Amino acid sequence: MREITFAQALEEALIEEMERDERVITLATTRAPGLENKFGDKRVRFTPISEAAFTGIGLGAAGSGFRPVVHWGMVTFSFVAMDQIVNQASKIRYMFGGQADFPVTYRCTTGGGMQVAAQHSQSPYSMFMHLAGLKIILPSTPADAKGLLKSSIRDNNPVVFFECSRLASTTGPVPDGEHVVPIGVADVKRAGRDVTVVGLAYYVREALAVADTLAAEGISLEVVDPRTLVPMDADAIRASVRKTGRLVVVDEAPATCSAASEIVALVTEDAQTFRALRAPVQRVCAAPVPVPFSPPLEQAALPDRARITAAIRRVLA
8 A cells, every 4th residue: 555646546547557458548739748659659559639629539439449549728618528428439339329439538636625716617517417328536545546537547438537636636545456436436434313415526536535523522423435527436325324324425516516516416315314414414515606716715616625624514403
Protein backbone atom coordinates (compact mmCIF):
# COMPACT_ATOMS: atom_id res chain seq x y z
CA MET A 1 0.00 0.00 0.00
CA ARG A 2 1.35 3.42 -1.01
CA GLU A 3 0.24 7.04 -0.60
CA ILE A 4 -0.09 8.70 -4.00
CA THR A 5 -2.14 11.54 -5.43
CA PHE A 6 -5.44 11.24 -7.23
CA ALA A 7 -3.75 12.36 -10.46
CA GLN A 8 -0.93 9.84 -10.06
CA ALA A 9 -3.44 7.06 -9.48
CA LEU A 10 -5.19 7.89 -12.74
CA GLU A 11 -1.88 7.96 -14.61
CA GLU A 12 -0.95 4.58 -13.15
CA ALA A 13 -4.27 3.10 -14.23
CA LEU A 14 -3.87 4.31 -17.81
CA ILE A 15 -0.27 3.09 -18.11
CA GLU A 16 -1.13 -0.31 -16.66
CA GLU A 17 -4.07 -0.77 -19.01
CA MET A 18 -1.99 0.27 -22.03
CA GLU A 19 0.66 -2.25 -20.98
CA ARG A 20 -1.97 -4.92 -20.44
CA ASP A 21 -3.87 -4.45 -23.72
CA GLU A 22 -2.34 -3.07 -26.93
CA ARG A 23 -5.81 -2.09 -28.12
CA VAL A 24 -5.92 0.73 -25.54
CA ILE A 25 -5.10 4.08 -27.17
CA THR A 26 -5.40 7.68 -26.00
CA LEU A 27 -6.59 10.86 -27.70
CA ALA A 28 -6.12 14.32 -26.19
CA THR A 29 -5.39 17.90 -27.19
CA THR A 30 -2.38 18.14 -24.88
CA ARG A 31 0.84 16.22 -25.36
CA ALA A 32 1.86 13.52 -22.88
CA PRO A 33 5.61 13.06 -23.53
CA GLY A 34 5.96 10.25 -21.00
CA LEU A 35 3.18 8.25 -22.61
CA GLU A 36 4.42 9.03 -26.13
CA ASN A 37 7.93 7.86 -25.30
CA LYS A 38 6.62 4.66 -23.75
CA PHE A 39 3.90 3.68 -26.20
CA GLY A 40 4.60 5.64 -29.39
CA ASP A 41 2.60 8.21 -31.29
CA LYS A 42 0.33 5.64 -32.93
CA ARG A 43 -1.23 4.79 -29.56
CA VAL A 44 -0.86 8.22 -27.95
CA ARG A 45 -2.58 10.62 -30.33
CA PHE A 46 -2.18 14.40 -30.06
CA THR A 47 -5.33 15.83 -31.64
CA PRO A 48 -6.42 19.20 -32.99
CA ILE A 49 -8.59 21.26 -30.64
CA SER A 50 -11.83 19.92 -32.09
CA GLU A 51 -13.70 17.99 -29.43
CA ALA A 52 -16.49 17.08 -31.83
CA ALA A 53 -13.92 15.46 -34.12
CA PHE A 54 -11.91 13.43 -31.64
CA THR A 55 -14.99 12.44 -29.62
CA GLY A 56 -16.36 10.88 -32.79
CA ILE A 57 -12.98 9.43 -33.77
CA GLY A 58 -12.78 7.72 -30.39
CA LEU A 59 -16.22 6.20 -30.82
CA GLY A 60 -15.40 5.01 -34.33
CA ALA A 61 -12.12 3.51 -33.14
CA ALA A 62 -14.00 1.71 -30.35
CA GLY A 63 -16.27 0.14 -32.94
CA SER A 64 -13.22 -0.93 -34.94
CA GLY A 65 -11.52 -3.02 -32.28
CA PHE A 66 -9.67 -0.43 -30.17
CA ARG A 67 -10.27 0.69 -26.58
CA PRO A 68 -9.83 4.46 -26.77
CA VAL A 69 -9.42 6.74 -23.78
CA VAL A 70 -10.51 10.18 -24.94
CA HIS A 71 -9.59 13.15 -22.74
CA TRP A 72 -11.77 16.22 -23.13
CA GLY A 73 -9.79 18.17 -20.54
CA MET A 74 -12.48 20.13 -18.68
CA VAL A 75 -16.07 18.96 -18.99
CA THR A 76 -16.80 22.40 -20.48
CA PHE A 77 -15.19 21.30 -23.73
CA SER A 78 -17.47 18.28 -24.10
CA PHE A 79 -20.37 20.58 -24.90
CA VAL A 80 -19.11 21.25 -28.41
CA ALA A 81 -19.24 17.47 -28.99
CA MET A 82 -22.81 16.97 -27.82
CA ASP A 83 -24.06 15.46 -31.07
CA GLN A 84 -21.40 12.77 -30.86
CA ILE A 85 -22.20 12.13 -27.18
CA VAL A 86 -26.00 12.40 -27.19
CA ASN A 87 -26.92 11.01 -30.60
CA GLN A 88 -24.05 8.61 -31.22
CA ALA A 89 -22.09 7.34 -28.19
CA SER A 90 -25.04 6.86 -25.85
CA LYS A 91 -27.22 5.12 -28.42
CA ILE A 92 -24.88 3.30 -30.78
CA ARG A 93 -24.72 -0.09 -29.08
CA TYR A 94 -28.51 -0.20 -28.79
CA MET A 95 -28.88 0.75 -32.45
CA PHE A 96 -26.56 -2.11 -33.38
CA GLY A 97 -28.85 -4.46 -31.47
CA GLY A 98 -26.09 -5.21 -28.99
CA GLN A 99 -24.15 -6.99 -31.72
CA ALA A 100 -21.15 -4.66 -31.56
CA ASP A 101 -19.08 -3.35 -28.66
CA PHE A 102 -18.04 0.29 -28.28
CA PRO A 103 -15.50 0.33 -25.41
CA VAL A 104 -14.65 4.03 -25.27
CA THR A 105 -13.87 5.98 -22.09
CA TYR A 106 -14.33 9.75 -22.07
CA ARG A 107 -12.41 11.52 -19.30
CA CYS A 108 -12.88 15.08 -18.04
CA THR A 109 -12.38 17.25 -14.99
CA THR A 110 -15.38 18.75 -13.25
CA GLY A 111 -16.33 20.99 -10.34
CA GLY A 112 -15.56 24.34 -8.78
CA GLY A 113 -13.39 25.60 -5.98
CA MET A 114 -10.41 26.34 -8.23
CA GLN A 115 -11.15 30.01 -9.09
CA VAL A 116 -11.34 29.32 -12.82
CA ALA A 117 -14.66 31.15 -13.38
CA ALA A 118 -18.12 30.06 -14.44
CA GLN A 119 -17.37 28.24 -17.68
CA HIS A 120 -14.70 26.00 -16.16
CA SER A 121 -16.32 25.30 -12.77
CA GLN A 122 -19.38 23.32 -13.80
CA SER A 123 -20.59 19.99 -12.41
CA PRO A 124 -23.01 18.83 -15.13
CA TYR A 125 -22.79 15.09 -14.58
CA SER A 126 -26.55 14.81 -14.11
CA MET A 127 -26.97 15.94 -17.74
CA PHE A 128 -25.03 12.86 -18.81
CA MET A 129 -27.01 10.65 -16.41
CA HIS A 130 -30.07 11.29 -18.57
CA LEU A 131 -28.43 9.62 -21.58
CA ALA A 132 -29.34 5.95 -21.47
CA GLY A 133 -26.39 3.91 -22.70
CA LEU A 134 -23.63 5.79 -20.87
CA LYS A 135 -22.00 4.68 -17.63
CA ILE A 136 -21.09 7.59 -15.36
CA ILE A 137 -18.20 7.45 -12.89
CA LEU A 138 -17.38 9.97 -10.12
CA PRO A 139 -14.68 8.73 -7.69
CA SER A 140 -13.48 10.47 -4.53
CA THR A 141 -10.21 8.74 -3.58
CA PRO A 142 -7.00 7.82 -5.41
CA ALA A 143 -7.68 4.10 -4.92
CA ASP A 144 -11.19 4.37 -6.33
CA ALA A 145 -10.01 6.57 -9.18
CA LYS A 146 -7.41 4.02 -10.22
CA GLY A 147 -9.65 1.01 -9.83
CA LEU A 148 -12.63 2.56 -11.58
CA LEU A 149 -10.61 3.91 -14.50
CA LYS A 150 -9.25 0.41 -15.10
CA SER A 151 -12.78 -1.00 -15.00
CA SER A 152 -14.01 1.73 -17.34
CA ILE A 153 -11.34 0.98 -19.93
CA ARG A 154 -12.20 -2.73 -19.78
CA ASP A 155 -15.95 -2.10 -20.08
CA ASN A 156 -17.52 -2.77 -23.47
CA ASN A 157 -19.86 0.24 -23.23
CA PRO A 158 -19.20 3.98 -23.49
CA VAL A 159 -18.18 5.42 -20.12
CA VAL A 160 -17.90 9.06 -19.02
CA PHE A 161 -15.32 9.34 -16.24
CA PHE A 162 -15.57 12.54 -14.21
CA GLU A 163 -12.52 13.70 -12.22
CA CYS A 164 -13.15 16.35 -9.57
CA SER A 165 -10.61 19.16 -10.04
CA ARG A 166 -10.18 19.74 -6.31
CA LEU A 167 -9.15 16.13 -5.79
CA ALA A 168 -6.23 16.05 -8.26
CA SER A 169 -3.53 16.80 -5.70
CA THR A 170 -5.12 15.00 -2.75
CA THR A 171 -3.39 11.85 -1.53
CA GLY A 172 -4.56 8.50 -0.27
CA PRO A 173 -3.56 4.86 0.04
CA VAL A 174 -3.56 2.77 -3.14
CA PRO A 175 -2.90 -0.98 -3.10
CA ASP A 176 0.24 -2.31 -4.73
CA GLY A 177 -0.22 -4.47 -7.81
CA GLU A 178 -3.45 -5.03 -9.68
CA HIS A 179 -6.33 -2.96 -8.29
CA VAL A 180 -9.74 -2.93 -9.97
CA VAL A 181 -12.94 -1.48 -8.52
CA PRO A 182 -16.22 -2.78 -9.99
CA ILE A 183 -18.56 -0.31 -11.65
CA GLY A 184 -21.90 0.13 -9.92
CA VAL A 185 -20.80 -0.65 -6.35
CA ALA A 186 -20.98 2.04 -3.65
CA ASP A 187 -18.59 2.17 -0.70
CA VAL A 188 -19.30 2.99 2.94
CA LYS A 189 -16.34 5.22 3.79
CA ARG A 190 -17.32 5.45 7.46
CA ALA A 191 -19.86 3.36 9.36
CA GLY A 192 -22.27 5.14 11.69
CA ARG A 193 -25.67 4.90 13.35
CA ASP A 194 -27.38 8.32 13.45
CA VAL A 195 -27.36 9.90 9.97
CA THR A 196 -26.47 8.69 6.48
CA VAL A 197 -24.50 11.28 4.54
CA VAL A 198 -24.15 10.50 0.84
CA GLY A 199 -21.35 12.63 -0.57
CA LEU A 200 -20.21 13.01 -4.16
CA ALA A 201 -16.53 13.34 -5.12
CA TYR A 202 -14.88 16.16 -3.12
CA TYR A 203 -17.76 16.18 -0.67
CA VAL A 204 -17.02 12.67 0.51
CA ARG A 205 -13.88 14.16 2.06
CA GLU A 206 -15.85 17.05 3.53
CA ALA A 207 -18.47 14.70 4.95
CA LEU A 208 -15.74 12.65 6.61
CA ALA A 209 -14.27 15.81 8.13
CA VAL A 210 -17.69 16.78 9.50
CA ALA A 211 -18.10 13.25 10.86
CA ASP A 212 -14.86 13.62 12.80
CA THR A 213 -16.03 16.92 14.28
CA LEU A 214 -19.51 15.73 15.25
CA ALA A 215 -18.19 12.52 16.76
CA ALA A 216 -16.95 14.66 19.66
CA GLU A 217 -20.62 15.46 20.37
CA GLY A 218 -21.61 11.81 20.22
CA ILE A 219 -23.18 12.12 16.76
CA SER A 220 -22.35 9.12 14.58
CA LEU A 221 -22.42 9.66 10.80
CA GLU A 222 -22.37 6.97 8.14
CA VAL A 223 -20.66 8.33 5.01
CA VAL A 224 -21.56 6.61 1.75
CA ASP A 225 -19.76 7.22 -1.54
CA PRO A 226 -21.77 6.09 -4.61
CA ARG A 227 -18.59 6.17 -6.75
CA THR A 228 -20.72 5.34 -9.80
CA LEU A 229 -23.69 7.53 -10.74
CA VAL A 230 -24.88 5.21 -13.53
CA PRO A 231 -25.49 2.47 -12.61
CA MET A 232 -26.10 3.66 -9.05
CA ASP A 233 -25.92 1.23 -6.15
CA ALA A 234 -29.42 1.80 -4.80
CA ASP A 235 -29.25 -1.22 -2.50
CA ALA A 236 -26.23 0.11 -0.57
CA ILE A 237 -27.72 3.58 -0.13
CA ARG A 238 -31.11 2.24 0.95
CA ALA A 239 -29.52 -0.20 3.39
CA SER A 240 -27.66 2.64 5.07
CA VAL A 241 -30.76 4.82 5.33
CA ARG A 242 -32.81 1.94 6.75
CA LYS A 243 -30.14 1.63 9.46
CA THR A 244 -29.86 5.32 10.39
CA GLY A 245 -33.33 6.61 9.49
CA ARG A 246 -31.93 9.93 8.27
CA LEU A 247 -30.37 11.12 5.01
CA VAL A 248 -28.32 14.13 3.94
CA VAL A 249 -27.01 14.28 0.36
CA VAL A 250 -24.12 16.59 -0.52
CA ASP A 251 -23.50 17.48 -4.17
CA GLU A 252 -21.66 20.47 -5.65
CA ALA A 253 -24.07 20.68 -8.58
CA PRO A 254 -27.26 22.75 -8.26
CA ALA A 255 -30.16 20.81 -6.73
CA THR A 256 -32.56 20.91 -9.69
CA CYS A 257 -32.55 17.63 -11.67
CA SER A 258 -29.34 16.64 -9.91
CA ALA A 259 -27.61 13.43 -8.87
CA ALA A 260 -28.70 14.42 -5.36
CA SER A 261 -32.31 14.41 -6.55
CA GLU A 262 -31.87 10.91 -7.96
CA ILE A 263 -30.44 9.65 -4.67
CA VAL A 264 -33.37 11.15 -2.75
CA ALA A 265 -35.81 9.56 -5.21
CA LEU A 266 -34.35 6.07 -4.94
CA VAL A 267 -34.66 6.32 -1.15
CA THR A 268 -38.20 7.72 -0.99
CA GLU A 269 -39.61 5.52 -3.77
CA ASP A 270 -38.71 2.34 -1.88
CA ALA A 271 -41.47 1.59 0.62
CA GLN A 272 -39.28 -0.12 3.21
CA THR A 273 -36.68 2.65 3.15
CA PHE A 274 -39.30 5.40 3.18
CA ARG A 275 -40.94 3.92 6.27
CA ALA A 276 -37.54 3.90 7.99
CA LEU A 277 -37.09 7.68 7.61
CA ARG A 278 -37.35 9.61 10.87
CA ALA A 279 -36.91 13.07 9.33
CA PRO A 280 -37.28 14.79 5.96
CA VAL A 281 -34.36 14.21 3.62
CA GLN A 282 -31.94 17.14 3.22
CA ARG A 283 -29.93 18.12 0.14
CA VAL A 284 -26.86 20.34 0.41
CA CYS A 285 -26.11 21.56 -3.11
CA ALA A 286 -24.63 24.49 -5.00
CA ALA A 287 -26.60 27.68 -5.41
CA PRO A 288 -28.52 27.85 -8.73
CA VAL A 289 -26.07 30.37 -10.21
CA PRO A 290 -23.01 30.24 -12.47
CA VAL A 291 -20.00 29.56 -10.24
CA PRO A 292 -18.37 32.97 -9.58
CA PHE A 293 -14.71 33.77 -10.24
CA SER A 294 -14.45 35.79 -7.03
CA PRO A 295 -13.15 33.46 -4.28
CA PRO A 296 -15.56 34.74 -1.57
CA LEU A 297 -18.53 34.48 -3.94
CA GLU A 298 -17.45 31.05 -5.16
CA GLN A 299 -17.19 29.88 -1.57
CA ALA A 300 -20.69 31.20 -0.90
CA ALA A 301 -22.10 29.40 -3.95
CA LEU A 302 -20.71 25.95 -3.14
CA PRO A 303 -21.52 23.62 -0.23
CA ASP A 304 -19.22 23.74 2.77
CA ARG A 305 -18.80 22.05 6.14
CA ALA A 306 -21.02 24.58 7.91
CA ARG A 307 -23.93 23.88 5.56
CA ILE A 308 -23.40 20.13 5.81
CA THR A 309 -23.36 20.36 9.61
CA ALA A 310 -26.51 22.49 9.64
CA ALA A 311 -28.35 19.94 7.48
CA ILE A 312 -27.28 17.13 9.79
CA ARG A 313 -28.54 19.05 12.83
CA ARG A 314 -31.88 19.62 11.08
CA VAL A 315 -32.49 15.91 10.51
CA LEU A 316 -31.54 15.21 14.14
CA ALA A 317 -33.78 17.94 15.58
